[in-house]
Amino acid sequence: MAAEEEYIGTWKIVECVSLAGTVETTGIEGTEFILDESGDVCWKVSDDVEPLPFFNCETYEIVPEKVYSYKAMKFIGTYAGLEVNFKVEISDDLMLLTYEKCCILQCQKISAPDPKDDVPYSFLGALEEGYFSDVIITGDTSKQFHVHSTILNLTAPGIDWTQSTTPLTGLPDDVLAATLHYMYAECLPRGISEDTVKKCVKLVSKLPDLSEFVKLCNIFLQNTALKQQITSLITDLHNRADKIIQLFRGMKLDDSGETESERSANPAKLCYITKQCLREAAIACANLLVVCDLFSRRKAELSREERHDIIKYARARIPVFLKQFHDLLKELGGQLCALNAHQRADFATYLVPEIETALEIFTKYVSNSKSALEQIINVSETERGEKNEKSRKSTVGDVLGKTLKHALHVRELKKLKKLHEKSTTTFFHFMQKKEAFCSMSQSAKIRDITKLFESVGDLVHISQNKVTEFIDCLETKLSMRDWKYLFKLGTSKISWAICKILHNQSMAQPLVKQACDLVHREEFTSAMTSLGLLATEVNPSDQPSTSKGASGAKHTSSVAQKTEYVQLGSVESLCVPPHGRDSRTATQAFKLLQSQHRTDLTFEIIQTHETGDTVVDHTAGGNVEHMGSEVKVDVCSIPAHRVVIATRCHWFKRALLSGMRESIDRKITVHDTSPTLFRMFLEYLYSGSLEMNEMSTEQIADMMTLADRYDTVCLRSKCEYALRHHLDENTVFYLLSLADQLNARTLKENCMLYLSENPLLSTSEVFPDLPEHLQTEVEAVTLSKLGPHDPSSSATPSSSLSELEEVADRMNLESPGSSGSSSSDSLSDSARLQECVDGLREVVGSDVPDQELVSLSLAADCDLNRAINFFFS
Known part of the structure; x- marks a missing residue:
């Protein structure tokens, strides 16, 4: 039941069209379904929609054309062995599902799977380490918990956390710890016992704004x-x-x-x-x-x-x-x-x-x-x-x-x-x-x-x-x-x-x-x-x-059995913080940034501009223009909250806890970015998500550079993933240079793959602007696709070998003019090249020319697995 990558993601039924071509209102519009890589399908159906049989299907399978004479998507319901076959046609983010003698369901992809975006959202670091705490809550054994009114107000704004005694004061330590863990992470702590959860339901149920916590406890039980x-x-x-x-x-x-x-x-x-x-x-x-x-x-x-x-x-x-x-x-x-x-x-x-x-x-x-x-x-x-x-x-x-x-x-x-x-x-x-x-x-x-x-x-x-x-x-x-x-x-x-x-x-x-x-x-x-x-x-x-x-x-239901509790494993979904896009705390944190309420930190974004002034001289019977320039500095201040910034970004945490000027002045100066871009960066830190569909290639690239500077790995990976969909003939060299600079392997591999499929781009005017080592790698990838430049040289294998030797020299497999002590290294590199070529030959057969195998081996740095991937891609 292996699924093809283009089908994986979240889809929404937007229209139902009859076979006569008329759009019909069916009530199932807006229904979403998720196709994952393991072959599972999950349906999100509104309560007012009449359930159709295929909504009970739990798995799906893409059936090749040779079975039905057309490509089909088979929804399989394990209940009663239900199978529903649709003829499937897909183009980019649009999928048409045709049910025989009935209708066509038009589906729109609303999100593609991005594993790098699935990062839990929480403020547990602040709770565990207690930095910037402004509230102390005491348990029933006088144990103190150092907490933050800014974070607590996100979850329970109906409670006044500035008072010396809070509604949580005096609760049993385990109940208090579990409640605070939920307020900081929106989930239950791992390893929590049933007794603790039962006490939480009993003692916390009457507190304002904590009904979701009690509901989570009941689900756990x-x-x-x-x-x-x-x-x-x-x-x-x-x-x-x-x-x-x-x-x-x-x-x-x-x-x-x-x-x-x-x-x-x-x-x-x-x-x-x-x-x-x-x-x-x-x-x-x-x-x-x-x-x-x-x-x-x-x-x-x-x-x-x-x-x-x-x-x-x-x-x-x-x-x-x-x-x-x-x-x-x-x-x-x-x-x-x-x-x-x-x-x-x-x-x-x-x-x-x-x-x-x-x-x-x-x-x-x-x-x-x-x-x-x-x-x-x-x-x-x-x-x-x-x-x-x-x-x-x-x-x-x-x-x-x-x-x-x-x-x-x-x-x-x-x-x-x-x-x-x-x-x-x-x-x-x-x-x-x-x-x-x-x-x-x-x-x-x-x-x-x-x-x-x-x-x-x-x-x-x-x-x-x-x-x-x-x-x-x-x-x-x-x-x-x-x-x-x-x-x-x-x-x-x-x-x-x-x-x-x-x-x-x-x-x-x-x-x-x-x-x-x-x-x-x-x-x-x-x-x-x-x-x-x-x-x-x-x-x-x-x-x-x-x-x-x-x-x-x-x-x-089955009769209750009094047996000793045997845990299958932790109740994972209830003990893992939600993703930013699903977190209510993240939504409230984003609103807090917009309101600028109770901020205690300022970011100063400094931009410099060179302005040119023209002076006109009317002497000597003519007009003479003298050019002058001056540097203009723009400063933009953006207020923020220390505990949020420090918890969501380790770079800012180190700066604010280092005892240096940033922590004393509560001000961080930022250069080489725009206020708009940095505000989007802060919005990501507060909300845990960032919508990139409307961002340009340059904006995403700048955001990736900013995320790399401040060591925000999840945002950097998200930008790298998004840039894969912005590859074209105008951006490939720019993104290749960026990927090489930031050591973004996935993006670089996608750029090289795009160039291998479009070898003529290596003759463009932008190509010489690349660093020399990148030019060498691109030439190695595109050489086998592009062929010899001189038509007359293609008749003899010696010219091809000379080109390969030149590429090998540029790859430093054998330094020109070197001898003596470097000869052993050259022999070692040549042996690696020969070994990789021989391994490729065993996999791809004898029909592929030696020239292409050598080029692939050089492009893969004599790594057989990478060379095989290059060949089949």
Whole structure:
């Protein structure tokens, strides 16, 4: 499901056009979806928009033209196996999604992924170090917290922080620390305990402007409880598996002290063990259903990071389950091998009536299940007919929704019918085998069961070897990406099946009760009840909490389990500060800069201009002009806040805490920039984000230089990323020189790539203005594309070699006229060049000329990986 880079980013549906070419109002305009590099799609849908089926899709795939004869974007919904195929056409920031016989969705890219822009926004440095503090808050143990009224007012402006006693004074130290951490970082501290969060909810809920903090605490408790419940259920699965293994080992039979051979020879006890193991397996399967249903139904409550945390945890348990399954097969195989012919005959004799009884029960249960499935199919077909009889909808949006929903309903109906066909065929073969077995004589039945023991033993041995092989190569056979998709698909399909049963509960209820009676274990009945499959008579006050799943059916949550909390990992999304564009604190900080309220620092931006004055002399019968010049100095002052500036920029922090003039005068002088540009720089420090769509190439380049001067790495990287989209024939040499000056590798590589694709630019008038080493690198990149300058020289390879030798000389691979001590270095460089050329030859084949391979090797400084990248780019 690898996604192409041009599709990755955030898109917004701006128009829905009918196939006739008319623009229709559908209600889904403004809907946003995010396509990421891992193949996931995330939808942002307004509450008033009617949800379409593909809004439930969680992954996407770009399908090449050879599959459908056109390039397609396939949205895949793991819920019910939904697939929606659109014909996709993309050009720059515009994407057209065409749904067959319906409409065209016009989508606009509103943001491209920029990993350098994803920088958490916080003022934690000021809280931890306490510089420029003007308020002291004391906890219940007299511990003092040095804080800043400027920062606290951003989060809680309704509290007067200038008073000697604040509403936070006297709170427990852990509660106070967590509250202040939120006010400085807009998140919870890492490693915070559930007890602390509960105390925060209790003690801080009535304070003004901290409702978001309390809401975050409640989300933490809910998500932690869900993850704890899932962890507890998975742990219980491990325990059930261990118990089954122990039962087969005979460790928990009784206290009779029988030996293994005596126990193995006792068919009644082995039969008892088998029944107990089947009951444990049934409970484990029921708990697995609860895990899948919990995740599928409540994953919307979790962030993407938390969902991935659970998926990774489940992935980490696979080797443990496989090891347990291997041990179970080993014990089962050992038990079968331990039985001699006489013991197998005794065991088969004992099993004949047991098997006959089990066959009768199983036949009745399967027959009832088949009848229930037929009723469910009939009900689904009736619902389909009723939906088709409803009023026809005329708008494109309604047609799209109706078409997709109809397709989903038909798909579900086909799945049910296919399941019914398979079950009918299987039931028919089962009944044939049952009748054949029941018609046998007693001795024939015993022989048949004895042969079954032998075949089962062989099957167990083969399965044991397969499991061993899979454990050894687990990482290579099941990548995290594949597991993530399989986990989502499996959990969603199980949840869909449960929802269908709940939707037809009156038909399925007798089957569930019969299953509970057969297992006859309280844990199994509790699991069925928690899934909502088994109705129980309860008082309203005792009714468990419910949550609503994707299909709209109410679902009873799993019963609370009193187990020790096992943390899957920190609740990442709640313990990481938000990005500047998503931070409310950043928004308030930007407003604070604009208001200039309570500033305690001044920036002086000094600009110098040379002005020319003309003096006219009328003597000697003519006018003579004398040119003069003077330097004009403009000073612009911009007020700011020390704590904000120091926390958001380490260069200013060092200047303000150094004890030098800047810290004493509370004034920082800035040269070689404009007030407009520096104000934008400050806006980035305050808000954590900077919109560059409207900035010119020169402005972004100047901003990158300013960010480099003040060591603001995140802004520097953001500018470097933005300049990649400003490359053209007029800017490439300017940006190449800037990238070389600031050591911006990514920008320089993009400039070199652009020049390699446009080799004629090396003949422009601007090229000689580049530094000599950059000219050499550009010539090396463009030489193979441009070819020899003299047409007559192209006929002989010697002229090409002479040019390459000249380039090699300019690259200092061999200094002209050097000899003696430098000869060994020259030989070493030549060896590196030859080694790189040979490596390239192995990769690209023998069709590429030597001249081009040498040029690529020189351009890559004899680095084979870079040379290969240059070749394929």
